Amino acid sequence: MIKINEVFFSIQGESSLVGFPTVFVRTTGCNLRCTYCDSTYSYYEGSNMSQEDLLELIKGFETKYVCITGGEPLLQNEIYSLMKTLCDNNYVVSLETSGSKLCHQVDPRVKIILDIKTPDSGAKNSFKLENLSILSPTTEIKFVITSENDFSWSEDFCHRHQLFDRNQILYSPSFGQINPQWLAEKILSQKSKARLQLQLHKYIWSPDKRGV
Ligand code: SF4
Numbered sequence: 001m002i003k004i005n006e007v008f009f010s011i012q013g014e015s016s017l018v019g020f021p022t023v024f025v026r027t028t029g030c031n032l033r034c035t036y037c038d039s040t041y042s043y044y045e046g047s048n049m050s051q052e053d054l055l056e057l058i059k060g061f062e063t064k065y066v067c068i069t070g071g072e073p074l075l076q077n078e079i080y081s082l083m084k085t086l087c088d089n090n091y092v093v094s095l096e097t098s099g100s101k102l103c104h105q106v107d108p109r110v111k112i113i114l115d116i117k118t119p120d121s122g123a124k125n126s127f128k129l130e131n132l133s134i135l136s137p138t139t140e141i142k143f144v145i146t147s148e149n150d151f152s153w154s155e156d157f158c159h160r161h162q163l164f165d166r167n168q169i170l171y172s173p174s175f176g177q178i179n180p181q182w183l184a185e186k187i188l189s190q191k192s193k194a195r196l197q198l199q200l201h202k203y204i205w206s207p208d209k210r211g212v
Pocket of ligand 1: 030031032033034036037039040042070072098
């Protein structure tokens with residue numbers, strides 16, 4: 001059984017899969033408490049579902065894209081076999097994780113989106129550095145930028161670990177906190193190799209709307 005907060009069908013708003021109609025499976029529970037968290041309802045709300053029932057539900061949406069998100073999905077052991085089963089069923093599976101848990105058990109066919117926490121997220125140092133040694137080229141690394149300090153820290157982190165040469169780096173302005181234009185101009189003026197990412201779903205629908 002996996003404790004699930006919600007399953008919904010929407011447009012992928014982030015990563016290189018942006019724009020694809022996607023089934024989102026949001027697990028319950030998170031070990032972090034980021035200052036900008038927009039899914040606090042996932043901390044405790046939810047109910048247990050079997051993998052069989054989840055698969056049936058996902059099939060009903062008739063898309064090949066499935067995103068496992070949270071909360072922190074890797075807090076529940078059964079999530080690994082769910083992702084494997086989805087891959088075996090030819091789904092394009094992505095996983096959003098903070099990297100505060102080791103990712104080595106994640107099926108290699110899954111696209112991992114590592115959301116590395118910056119200093120002003122309030123969860124600095126939550127990232128397990130060991131995860132850098134098991135990165136595949138398809139892994140995308142996201143930094144939510146909430147301040148100038150976060151920008152500098154992220155640039156330094158990526159250079160120190162040579163991430164720009166290995167993986168796609170995404171800088172996402174913390175919605176409502178950082179003007180996207182400021183971040184765009186910062187990326188340009190600093191000649192950063194990061195890719196600007198806006199949370200598309202927050203521009204299409206109301207930023208507070210759930211299930212999109
Ligand atoms: S890791 Fe995600 S779900 Fe958990 S507190 Fe941070 S933003 Fe919220």
